Amino acid sequence: MTHDQIREMVRRVNPIPDPSMLEIVDVPVLTTPLERRTEMQIDDRPGTEVQADRNRRRGPLVGIAVAALILVAGAVFLLTRNETPVAEPAPNATLLTREMELQPIDPGAYFVDTDGDPATTPRGTFVIEGAGWTGLAPGAFYAVTEDEAGLMVAEVDTVGAPACGSGAKLQPAGTSAEDLANQFAAAGFSIQEAVSPVTAFGHSGYHLVVEVPPGCDSDAHWVWMGPTFGRYYHQSPGQVVEYWFLDVEGTPVMVEASWMAEFAEEDVAQLRAAIDTLVITP
Amino acid sequence: MTSQTADRSRFEAIWRQHRHQVLAYCLRRASTADAEDACAETFLVVWRRIDEIPSAPKTLPCLYGIARKSLSNQTRAFYRRGRLHTKLTNLGMTTAADPMLVVVQSADDKVVTDAVRRLRPVDREIVMLDVWEDLSRTEIAEVMGMTRAAVDQRIHRAYQKLSLALEPVLEIRSIASPPIAEEGGT
Numbered sequence: 001m002t003h004d005q006i007r008e009m010v011r012r013v014n015p016i017p018d019p020s021m022l023e024i025v026d027v028p029v030l031t032t033p034l035e036r037r038t039e040m041q042i043d044d045r046p047g048t049e050v051q052a053d054r055n056r057r058r059g060p061l062v063g064i065a066v067a068a069l070i071l072v073a074g075a076v077f078l079l080t081r082n083e084t085p086v087a088e089p090a091p092n093a094t095l096l097t098r099e100m101e102l103q104p105i106d107p108g109a110y111f112v113d114t115d116g117d118p119a120t121t122p123r124g125t126f127v128i129e130g131a132g133w134t135g136l137a138p139g140a141f142y143a144v145t146e147d148e149a150g151l152m153v154a155e156v157d158t159v160g161a162p163a164c165g166s167g168a169k170l171q172p173a174g175t176s177a178e179d180l181a182n183q184f185a186a187a188g189f190s191i192q193e194a195v196s197p198v199t200a201f202g203h204s205g206y207h208l209v210v211e212v213p214p215g216c217d218s219d220a221h222w223v224w225m226g227p228t229f230g231r232y233y234h235q236s237p238g239q240v241v242e243y244w245f246l247d248v249e250g251t252p253v254m255v256e257a258s259w260m261a262e263f264a265e266e267d268v269a270q271l272r273a274a275i276d277t278l279v280i281t282p
Numbered sequence: 283m284t285s286q287t288a289d290r291s292r293f294e295a296i297w298r299q300h301r302h303q304v305l306a307y308c309l310r311r312a313s314t315a316d317a318e319d320a321c322a323e324t325f326l327v328v329w330r331r332i333d334e335i336p337s338a339p340k341t342l343p344c345l346y347g348i349a350r351k352s353l354s355n356q357t358r359a360f361y362r363r364g365r366l367h368t369k370l371t372n373l374g375m376t377t378a379a380d381p382m383l384v385v386v387q388s389a390d391d392k393v394v395t396d397a398v399r400r401l402r403p404v405d406r407e408i409v410m411l412d413v414w415e416d417l418s419r420t421e422i423a424e425v426m427g428m429t430r431a432a433v434d435q436r437i438h439r440a441y442q443k444l445s446l447a448l449e450p451v452l453e454i455r456s457i458a459s460p461p462i463a464e465e466g467g468t
Contacts, residue, residue, distance in 0.1 A: 001445040009394045009448055010413045019306035102313065 093125045100135035107131070112138050114253050114280075115155045115227045122248045124153030124201070124255070127277040130270045138226060139256075142270060147236070149259040149271040153280065156254050158225040159183050173224070177245040177252045181206035184243055187223065189213065198244060201255065201280045205246035211261060212239040224254070238262060249282040289332045296341060297325060303415075304345050310414055312353055320352040327352070343417060343424040350407070350425060390451045397447035405440040408433060 016022070093109035095118060111125040116137055132142045141150025156173040159180075174180040181195045189210035198207035214237045244255040257275055259268045304324055308317035327348050328335055336344055398406055404426070411422045419437070423430045 001449055003441055006441055006444050006448060007413050009390075009451070010398060010409060010444070013391050013394050013398070014310065014414045016306040016309050016414075019302040022302040022305055022309075 096135050096137055096140065098137050101137055103135050105133050105135040105140060107133070109277075110135075110140065112153045114138075114153055114248075114251075117227070122251060122253055122280055122282050124253070124278060124280045126151065126153075126274050126279075128270070128274050130273075133270075140274070144260070144263055144267045147239075147260045147263075149263065149268055150257070151271060151274050151278070152254075152256045153278070154224075154226040154254055154256070155251065156180060156224045157227050159187070160223055173252075175252065177205040177247040180252045180254065181208050181243070181245040184208055184210070184223075184245070188216070189241070192240065200244045201246060201278050203246040203248050203253075203280060205244055205252075208243045208245070210241050210243070212237050212241070214238075236260070246280060248280055251282075253280060255280075292335075293325075293329050293332050296328060296335065296345075300342055300345055301325070303342060304349055307346055307349050307415060308353060310410065316353065320349055323352040324349040339421075340424060343421040346411070346415065346417075346425045347427070393451050394448060397444050400447070401440055401443060405436050405443075408436050409440050409444070412437060 011017070093111040096105075096110050096112050098116075105128070107127075107129050109125060109127045111123045113120065114122050114124060128140060130142075133140050134142065136150070136152065138154040139150060139152030141148045159171050159173050171183070174183050178195075185191060185195050185208055187210070190213045191208075192211050193207065193209035195206050195208045198205055200207070216237055238261045240259055240261050242257045246253045246255065255275075255278065257271060259271060301321075305317065305321045308320045308324075311317070312320060324345060328345065335341060398409065401409060408422055408426065411417045411425055412419075417425065419433050420430055422428075423433045426433065428436075
C-alpha cells in the first residue's frame with residue numbers, strides 16, 4: 001500500500017476539506033473589539049499571578065493539612081481497628097482523565113480529582129447509569145436534544161467577574177466555600193435560590209441555584225476556571241445551574257449540576273441519579 | 283505610521299489571510315465550541331505577540347502551533363449555543379465532540395477514522411498536518427517543535443500502522459472494482 005493511497009483515504013475523512021467553505025462564518029475574536037478582549041487579561045490565569053497567589057495561599061495550608069491528615073488518620077485507625085473498615089465510595093471507580101474528555105463513557109462509577117491532579121485530594125466519586133454520557137476531566141454530561149445536562153466537581157481558582165456581562169475580568173476565587181458562593185451569586189445570573197447553608201455529599205457548605213438570563217450568550221461570558229481544567233465555561237440563556245460550594249477539610253470544592261430550564265423531569269433523571277450517588281472524600 | 287498602527291495593520295492582514303485556515307484546523311480537531319474558543323485565543327495571542335509572529339511562509343505553521351497549544355490547554359466550552367454553532371449547523375456540519383464522526387459515511391470511512399484515531403496523539407497530529415493541512419514536513423516540524431528528521435520518522439511509523447489497518451479496505455475495493463485490463467499491446 002503506497003503513501004499516496006493512504007493519504008487519499010485519510011484525506012477523504014477530513015471534516016473540513018476546504019477552509020473556504022467557512023467564508024460565511026464570523027471568525028471569533030474580531031466579533032468584539034480587540035482592545036476589550038485584551039483587557040480580559042486572559043494571560044493572568046493560572047500559571048502567572050493567579051497561580052502564584054494560589055500557591056502563596058496554599059503554602060501555610062500544606063503544613064496544616066499534613067498535620068490534620070496525620071491526626072485524622074490516627075483517629076480513624078483508633079476508631080476502626082476493631083471494626084470492619086468502612087468501604088470507600090465506589091472503590092472500583094474509574095478516574096476521569098483528560099484523555100476521556102469528550103469521549104463516550106460507559107455506565108459505572110467514576111471519580112474526579114477536584115484539582116485535576118491525581119496526586120492530591122479531594123476527589124468526587126459518582127455513578128452514572130444509562131447510555132449517552134460523555135466524559136469531562138471534572139465530570140460528565142449527556143446530550144438532551146441540542147443541549148446538555150451535566151455534573152462537574154472541581155476546585156475553582158479563578159472566576160469571571162461579571163460572568164454575565166461585557167468586559168469580564170479574571171478574579172481570584174474566594175478561599176472559603178462561603179466566599180466562593182457569594183462570588184458566583186454576584187456573577188450576574190438570575191438567582192433562583194439564594195445562597196444558603198447546606199450539608200451535602202458529606203460536607204457542609206453553601207447552596208445556590210441560578211438561571212442564565214437572556215442575552216448572556218456571547219463570547220464575553222464565562223464563569224470559572226480550575227487549576228487544570230482549562231479556561232472557562234460558557235453559559236446559555238435558560239440554563240439552570242445548581243451549585244454546592246463545600247468546605248472539604250479546608251478546601252473549597254464546587255459541585256455544579258446544570259440543565260436547561262425547558263428540560264422535562266425525565267430529561268434530568270439521569271443527572272439527578274448521578275448526583276444522588278456523589279460522595280466527596282477529602 | 284505609528285508602531286501601533288503598523289502592528290494593527292499586520293495583525294489584520296494575518297487575520298484576513300489565515301482566519302479560515304486556523305478555524306478549519308481547530309474544527310478538524312475539536313467540537314465547534316472548543317474550536318471557536320481556540321481560534322479566538324489563537325488570534326488573541328497573535329495580537330499580543332505580533333512582533334514574534336514570523337512572516338510568510340512561516341506564519342501559518344506558527345498559527346497552527348499556537349492553535350494546537352490552545353486546544354491542548356482547553357477543556358471545553360461547556361453548554362454552548364453560539365452563532366457559529368447555528369451557522370455550522372446550517373452548513374450541515376456538527377457540533378459533535380469528535381469532528382471525524384461527521385464524515386463517516388461508509389464502513390470504509392469508519393475503518394479509516396478508527397485507524398487514524400488509534401495512532402499515538404503526536405503521530406495522529408502529524409498525519410493530520412500532513413494530509414489535512416497539507417503542510418510540508420519542514421512546516422510540520424515547525425508546528426510540532428520537532429526536528430525534520432523526527433517528523434520523517436514519525437510519519438514513516440504512522441503510515442506503516444495505517445497501512446496495516448487500511449490494507450483490508452483497499453483489498454475489498456479492489457475486489458469490488460477490479461482494474462480494467464489494458465487493451466491491445468504488442
